[in-house]
Amino acid sequence: MNTLTIFKRELTSYFTQPTAYAIVIIFGFLSILLAFTIGNFWAIDDASLHGSFFRSIPLLLMILVPAVSMRQWSDEHYTGTIELLGTFPINLRSAIWGKFLASAMVWALALALTFPIVSAVNYLGDPDNWTIFSGYLGSFLVCLTFLAITTLVSAFTRDQVVALIVSVAICCLLTICGWEPVINEVRRTGPDAAQAVDIMTKFGIYSHFFEATLGKISITSLLYFFGLIIICLLGTNLVLKSQRA
Amino acid sequence: MIEVTGLTKRFGSKVAVDDLSFSVNKGEVLGFLGPNGAGKSTTMRMVTGFLPVSAGKIKICGISMTGRPKAAKRKIGYLPESAPLYKDMTVQGFLKFCASLRGLGGSARRQAVEKSIETCFLENVARQSIGTLSKGYRHRTCLAQSLLHDPEVLVLDEPTDGLDPNQKLEVRKLIKNLGKEKAILFSTHILEEVTAACTRAVIVDQGVIVADGTPEQLTKEGGGSLYDLFHKVTTFETPAA
Numbered sequence: 286m287n288t289l290t291i292f293k294r295e296l297t298s299y300f301t302q303p304t305a306y307a308i309v310i311i312f313g314f315l316s317i318l319l320a321f322t323i324g325n326f327w328a329i330d331d332a333s334l335h336g337s338f339f340r341s342i343p344l345l346l347m348i349l350v351p352a353v354s355m356r357q358w359s360d361e362h363y364t365g366t367i368e369l370l371g372t373f374p375i376n377l378r379s380a381i382w383g384k385f386l387a388s389a390m391v392w393a394l395a396l397a398l399t400f401p402i403v404s405a406v407n408y409l410g411d412p413d414n415w416t417i418f419s420g421y422l423g424s425f426l427v428c429l430t431f432l433a434i435t436t437l438v439s440a441f442t443r444d445q446v447v448a449l450i451v452s453v454a455i456c457c458l459l460t461i462c463g464w465e466p467v468i469n470e471v472r473r474t475g476p477d478a479a480q481a482v483d484i485m486t487k488f489g490i491y492s493h494f495f496e497a498t499l500g501k502i503s504i505t506s507l508l509y510f511f512g513l514i515i516i517c518l519l520g521t522n523l524v525l526k527s528q529r530a
Numbered sequence: 531m532i533e534v535t536g537l538t539k540r541f542g543s544k545v546a547v548d549d550l551s552f553s554v555n556k557g558e559v560l561g562f563l564g565p566n567g568a569g570k571s572t573t574m575r576m577v578t579g580f581l582p583v584s585a586g587k588i589k590i591c592g593i594s595m596t597g598r599p600k601a602a603k604r605k606i607g608y609l610p611e612s613a614p615l616y617k618d619m620t621v622q623g624f625l626k627f628c629a630s631l632r633g634l635g636g637s638a639r640r641q642a643v644e645k646s647i648e649t650c651f652l653e654n655v656a657r658q659s660i661g662t663l664s665k666g667y668r669h670r671t672c673l674a675q676s677l678l679h680d681p682e683v684l685v686l687d688e689p690t691d692g693l694d695p696n697q698k699l700e701v702r703k704l705i706k707n708l709g710k711e712k713a714i715l716f717s718t719h720i721l722e723e724v725t726a727a728c729t730r731a732v733i734v735d736q737g738v739i740v741a742d743g744t745p746e747q748l749t750k751e752g753g754g755s756l757y758d759l760f761h762k763v764t765t766f767e768t769p770a771a
Contacts, residue, residue, distance in 0.1 A: 290630040298618050365614035369675070371580040372610075373631045374603040529581050 287375040291383025309395045339420045339498040347460040350431035351452035354388040362443035392428040416500035423497025426510040431456045433517035440524040463489015531713035537586035546572045548737040559709035561728035562717040569737040570717040574687050578608045607676030611687040613669045617661035632679040646674040666697045686716040702727045721756045735764040
């Protein structure tokens with residue numbers, strides 16, 4: 286019940302301020318732009334969107350996702366409203382989940398509004414829409430993971446800019462270390478690099494995300510995403526509690 | 531209604547509140563006085579369950595704050611020092627949100643919001659965004675939030691801070707009125723407020739109670755002046771906790 290109350294407040298707050306609109310519009314525009322430029326939408330002739338549209342999604346998300354939730358807890362510290370939440374008869378957990386789910390809703394909307402590209406491939410060809418759906422699910426899991434990371438970082442500081450910079454840095458690291466050009470570069474250093482490549486692929490978000498865009502989400506990938514999300518949200522609870530001790 | 535015994539708070543090696551004991555009964559308004567950094571806000575944050583205690587016991591209407599924090603918090607209305615608010619919400623929206631978190635719903639919530647808007651004279655700005663309000667209105671909005679669930683205990687941290695003289699007068703009158711039915715603990719460093727609104731006062735310095743009594747007793751103790759007593763029993767400057 287309290288989670289729902291906080292969820293509603295946060296979601297309204299995203300839409301009474303320009304944050305959500307800016308993010309949804311910028312993400313929609315850039316994701317489609319990248320699909321037609323870097324993604325070679327026309328030349329690649331692939332209706333599953335795997336190589337064109339989804340290819341650059343994590344690169345956009347690693348920068349844009351933290352912008353949505355950077356103020357989640359840092360603003361509570363800065364304005365002192367955390368003192369109100371802390372003295373209401375509610376669990377801290379419900380506040381953390383309410384806020385997290387509201388930011389997830391903003392990203393669900395941002396992803397949903399890229400539907401013109403799905404309509405386009407359906408008009409131009411005969412794609413497997415389940416594979417496309419799986420790609421969207423993968424993108425949403427990446428969003429949730431980055432949101433959870435930002436939630437944790439924002440619990441540490443009262444400064445939104447610091448929260449943004451640190452979260453973007455962590456999300457970039459997770460994305461880039463599994464990114465194909467980087468993996469190829471490491472592979473070129475010699476046969477000894479095989480183990481490093483293996484670790485980077487497993488640790489990075491790209492391999493798990495790519496599986497989803499190909500229409501298969503493995504248990505390992507689900508464990509990877511949900512593991513990171515749960516660890517970050519439990520960590521947020523711990524950080525917020527220890528700050529008062 | 532508020533029973534505090536042996537309350538202690540340590541931040542690392544620094545002792546912010548040292549073995550503090552006091553109680554506030556129904557119909558009593560206890561003024562909590564002290565210089566800046568004396569431990570007033572820290573004490574209130576512990577009484578309201580925001581900060582965990584290092585040692586000691588807090589009971590609100592007989593319910594232990596450490597043992598059953600949720601039940602104890604239900605009995606308290608709290609106005610934090612800086613009157614924090616969500617600036618993107620309207621006054622009414624904010625009060626509705628707080629009432630929901632207090633477990634009120636439907637018509638009970640609507641009535642509670644209307645009543646506290648009326649009590650704190652917020653009718654003119656009820657639909658206005660909090661970000662556009664003056665400091666006085668913001669302060670009263672946060673005060674209104676503390677009254678929503680008609681709590682038996684009120685903890686007000688510098689409730690008149692930043693208000694103009696007229697507003698100060700109104701808030702003092704309000705505290706005095708509310709004090710007839712409730713137990714109120716309120717902190718201030720404005721000594722006139724003690725005689726204007728309190729039935730009893732304690733002076734805290736460096737985390738310890740250094741004077742305790744009715745305003746009349748304290749004035750007498752200071753040789754006819756509360757200022758002189760305050761000056762005598764408190765340290766000139768205390769680093770903030």
